[in-house]
Amino acid sequence: MTKYCPPIRRITRGKNHHYEDADGRRVPGVTTILGSGLPKPQLINWAGTATAQGAVDNWDTLSELPPAARLKALENIRYEVTNKAKNRGTQVHLYAEALVQGIEVKGVPDELRPYVENYVRFIDAWKLDPILVEVVIANYTYGFAGTLDLVADLTGPTGERERYLLDIKTGEKGIYAETALQLSAYRFAEFYLDTDGNEQPMIPVDNTGAIHVTADDAQLIPTVSEREQLQIFRIAQKVYEFDKDKDGLILPALRLPTNSTASIIWDGDHE
DSSP states (O other): OOSOOSOOEEEEETTEEEEEOTTSOEEOBHHHHHHHHSOOHHHHHHHHHHHHHHHHHTHHHHHTSOHHHHHHHHHHHHHHHHHHHHHHHHHHHHHHHHHHTTOOOOOOOTTTHHHHHHHHHHHHHTTOEEEEEEEEEEETTTTEEEEEEEEEEEEOTTSOEEEEEEEEEOOTTOOOTHHHHHHHHHHTOSEEEOTTSOEEEOOOOSEEEEEEEOSSOEEEEEEOOSHHHHHHHHHHHHHHHHHHHGGGGSOOOOOOOTTOOOOOOOTTTTO
16 A cells, blocks of 8 residues: 555755655655666766866866865866756756747757757657656555656657657767666556646556757667566665665664673783
C-alpha cells in the first residue's frame, strides 16, 4: 500500500522544484532517484578532467591567488561547467516546450539559436503532434513522481504514425543509458496531471526515446524502456532510499554497567 496521499503536486521555488502529496510529504522524483541510486564512475573521471582543464585555462589568474583561495577556485571549477550546461539545457527545454505547442519564441540568444533551429527542423521532419507536454506523473504503488517532457505522435521511417514518450537531452556527450530507466519510470506511471491539475490514467505509448538536441543537429534516439528497465529503476530507488536513511543503520555504542570491573595484567606486573 502506498504511503503517499493523492494528488501529487509539483512545487517550484526559483530554479528548483520538488514533489509533495496532499499531506505535504515529499515524494522522490525520478531524476533525483537516478542521481543518487545509480553509480556514475564516469563522473569521477570527468570531474578530474574538468578541474585539470580549468586549472590550465586559468593558470595565470589562479597563480595570483593565495593558496586557500586557489584551492577553493579549483574545487568550484567543475560546478561552473555543470551549471553552464544545466542553464543551457533549461533554456532549450523552455523554448522546446513553447515550439512544440506552436508558440512563437522571440529573443533567442545567439548561442542557443542553433539548438532552437534544429529542434524546429525536427518537429517538421517528424511531423510531430504533441499529446502531453511537460506534465507531472505519479506512481503511488512504487512511490515516485516526475515531470515528463513530451508524449507525441510522430511519422516514423515506415510512414506510420507512432506514439512516443520523449525526453529532450542537450548533453554534448550523447545519451546515457540511465535515460532508458528514466523513461521506463515515466512510461509506467499510474497517473498524470491534466491542465486542471486533475489526475488522469497514464497514456500508453508505442515507443520511447530521447530527442538529442545539439548545436549541430536534433536526432531521435530510441531507448529500451520496458518493464525490465522499470525493475532496474526500482533497484536504483532502493539504493536511493538506503543512501537517504543509512545514518539510522549505525546505532550508539553499547556501554557496560558502571559497577563492572576489569583489570589488565601486563607482562612483568607479576614480578
